[in-house]
Amino acid sequence: MPAPVRPQPRNRPRGRSRPAIRVRGLTKHYRSVTALDGIDLDVQSGEIVALLGPNGAGKTTTMEILEGHRRADSGEVQVLGIDPRNATPAWRNRIGIVLQGVADFGTLTVRQVIDLFGVYYTDPLSVDETLGLAGLTEEADRRLNTLAGGKRRRLEVALGIIGRPQLLFLDEPTTGFDPGVRRRFWSLIRTLRDQGTTILLTTHHLDEAEHLADRVAVINKGRMIAIDTPARLGGRRTGTTEVRWRTPDGPRTVRTRTPTALVRKLTTEFRGEVPELTVTRLTLEDIYLDMIGQRA
Template sequence: MSQLPAVQISALTKSYGNKQVLQGLDLTVPAGTVLSLLGPNGAGKTTTVEILQGLRHRDGGTVSILGEDPGRASRAWRARIGVVSQTSADFKDLTVTEAVGHVARFFSHPADVAKTIDRVGLSDDARTRAARLSGGRRRRLDVALAIIGRPELLFLDEPTTGFDPEARHVFWDLVKDLRTDGTTVLLTTHYLDEAAQLADQVAIILGGRVVEYGTPEALARQAGSQCTVSWIENGVERTEPTTAPTAVIRGLMDRVTGPDGEIPGLRVHTPSLEDHYLELVSHHHTA
């Protein structure tokens, strides 16, 4: 595995007319890790990713992707990255096997077509035309097209949109396998549970800057140590904020335990990455 970061960004700026979208953004993604970019619409995520992919020019700052400036990168560099964008490639008239096989021909050492199709869970649809796939299964084809070239860096932009819960978990396993194989993954998602499940590091972008960077666990701890215990007592739902949930539950067992030995409606909510993220976004909007 390379000792150099897969992604290195320093003081990145970008404006559209009078609107400054990126305001000195800094970010490092170590090779072989999964980083999740989080931020509300308009925060600068899409612009950042487009610059990293070489699709948009920056105004200022330095960018190194797999050791090269994407603004001047070669065709050989492009073969080292894979992209799952929000817009699907136009292969409607091709079967799944034909589409993946077609893209595989652009690479010197592609992965096996059948194995790649199986890896994304599309073996049953190998002979199905892309136009006839459901939205979720079309998304799986997008992933297959992105990984057939064995990319060193994989960009995933809202990859599980349209997936049912089972398909999401299958996809999560695929991303974990890719990371184990040494692939660096840059994931943009609005699903906070997805970021918590997959990311080694999370970068939260607000106002064109990275305002928080760290592991999902570390960022969740910044939401505080206070839990919320909820239960039903005399037909009414009650809640109690506490830093000692075990003590609260012990007291409830003496007071409201039902005939089955259970506390009705008992729930304990602990601070999460989502709590911290929503708090940051709320403070940003009111600042």
């Protein structure tokens, strides 16, 4: 069994280095439908950015334009310093795309498929290193038609990273995963980020965005409505907190920006434990649903 791959120090953007992705005024129309309406976005080298939004918001269209698979109607797009419309083989060697579904390779083994894809890159990872990063070492000699869904998704990631991409695109990477498999997949993504890979991902899982992303960007109806860290998005860090407790006259609920001071005051008033005390801060899901107008 090959030695485990050791994570390298996290490659953080410094100073005024050029962003891995720079988008200004991006628009795209499909007949009478406006898919993108003036999107601006920067993704710095070495960070994970999660692209959030309801179905039809413009996430997939944005990703396809950045990958060079779809043309924008207008706007400026720079991905690793290149307009994807002018993509060259050298540029494609620097990006990785994790597709939704591996093609049918019949009875080929995991190792054989990874080896086959490595031929398309000028400086691929070794097959054993790719297997190790994707957590597929023990499945190396299994045939594709015997792999469970979670393992097949790891193979899709393996095919996306074998070319040593500087930038990795992940579209709904954990769709269909059970909770345990999702957590192991998150560990893989963090390892890639710690080794310096820039990652742009789309997801409908708010806990996934919170655990993985350095920043989250929210798109709704083709417009970028917010971008910030998960902790600060939409004023979450300084937003109101809900404090609940029970008084002799019944339950009380107060929303406050200074919950610690309120709890301290209640503790003094009750001379100890506060009956049925709960302190609830806004979750990322609360903020997100408010932004897209879907919070109950």
